[in-house]
Amino acid sequence: MTRQETTIGVLALQGAFIEHIQHLELAVNSSAYDSIDFDFIEVRTETELSRCDGLIIPGGESTSISLIAQRTNLLEPLMRFVKDEKPIWGTCAGLIFLSKQIINGKPGQAILGGMDIQVERNAFGRQLDSFKVDLDFSGFTSNKVDAFPTIFIRAPVISKILAHKGQQERDVINSRNDYINNSKVEVLYKLENGLIVAVRQGNKLGTSFHPELSHDCRFHKWFIDEFVLKSQSTV
Numbered sequence: 001m002t003r004q005e006t007t008i009g010v011l012a013l014q015g016a017f018i019e020h021i022q023h024l025e026l027a028v029n030s031s032a033y034d035s036i037d038f039d040f041i042e043v044r045t046e047t048e049l050s051r052c053d054g055l056i057i058p059g060g061e062s063t064s065i066s067l068i069a070q071r072t073n074l075l076e077p078l079m080r081f082v083k084d085e086k087p088i089w090g091t092c093a094g095l096i097f098l099s100k101q102i103i104n105g106k107p108g109q110a111i112l113g114g115m116d117i118q119v120e121r122n123a124f125g126r127q128l129d130s131f132k133v134d135l136d137f138s139g140f141t142s143n144k145v146d147a148f149p150t151i152f153i154r155a156p157v158i159s160k161i162l163a164h165k166g167q168q169e170r171d172v173i174n175s176r177n178d179y180i181n182n183s184k185v186e187v188l189y190k191l192e193n194g195l196i197v198a199v200r201q202g203n204k205l206g207t208s209f210h211p212e213l214s215h216d217c218r219f220h221k222w223f224i225d226e227f228v229l230k231s232q233s234t235v
C-alpha cells in the first residue's frame with residue numbers, strides 16, 4: 001500500500017504557533033491514520049510554505065504578523081498560497097490576517113484577502129476583553145465537537161459577509177475543484193448575542209477564538225479531516 005504524505009504548516013512569525021503544532025500532533029496520535037505520514041512544520045520561509053498541503057495562521061497580534069511577513073518577504077508567497085486555493089485556517093489574529101477587510105486596523109495593515117469577510121478587531125471591548133465559554137460545535141463538525149472549551153482573547157468578530165467577487169476569473173485560473181472555487185462564505189457559529197465567531201469559505205476556515213489554547217484537540221482533528229485531507233483527495 002502506498003503511503004500518503006501530508007504536511008501541515010503553522011505560520012510561525014509571531015503568536016501561538018507552538019500550541020497549534022502540539023494540538024495537530026495530539027489530534028493524529030488520538031486517531032487511526034494507518035496510511036498517512038503527517039509532518040507538522042513551523043513556517044517562516046517561502047520554501048517551508050511550498051511544502052505545505054494546508055496552513056494554520058495562529059492568534060497573536062495581527063499587526064505584528066503582517067509586518068513580519070512583509071519584512072521577511074513572506075507576504076507575496078502567502079498571497080499565492082491563498083490564490084492556489086490551499087486549505088487555510090486562521091485563528092483570532094490569523095482570522096484578521098486572512099480576511100478581506102478590517103475595522104479598527106492599523107493604517108496600512110496588510111491582509112491576505114483570502115476570505116470574503118469583514119472582520120472587526122478587538123470587537124468585545126474592555127469589559128469582555130478575554131473570556132472562556134463552553135460552546136457546542138456539533139452542528140457543523142463531523143466529529144461532534146460539543147462542549148468545547150472556547151477561549152477568546154481580545155478577539156475579533158466577523159462583522160460582515162462580503163459579496164463573492166471575481167468568481168469567473170478564479171474558475172478559469174483554477175478549475176480543479178468546483179467545490180472550492182464556487183464556495184461562498186458560510187456562517188458556522190454565532191454567539192447568543194448574534195456575533196459571528198466562526199466561518200468557512202470552501203477550504204478556508206476562520207475562528208475568532210483559540211482552539212489551540214484549550215486542552216482539546218477535536219477542532220484540529222476536524223480541520224485535518226474536513227479541510228486538508230478532503231482537499232488532498234480531490235486534487
Ligand SMILES: NC(=O)CC[C@H](N)C(=O)O
Nearest residue numbers: 059060061062092093153
Ligand atoms: N488573541 C488574538 O489573536 C488577538 C488579536 C489581536 N487583537 C489583533 O488584532 O491581532
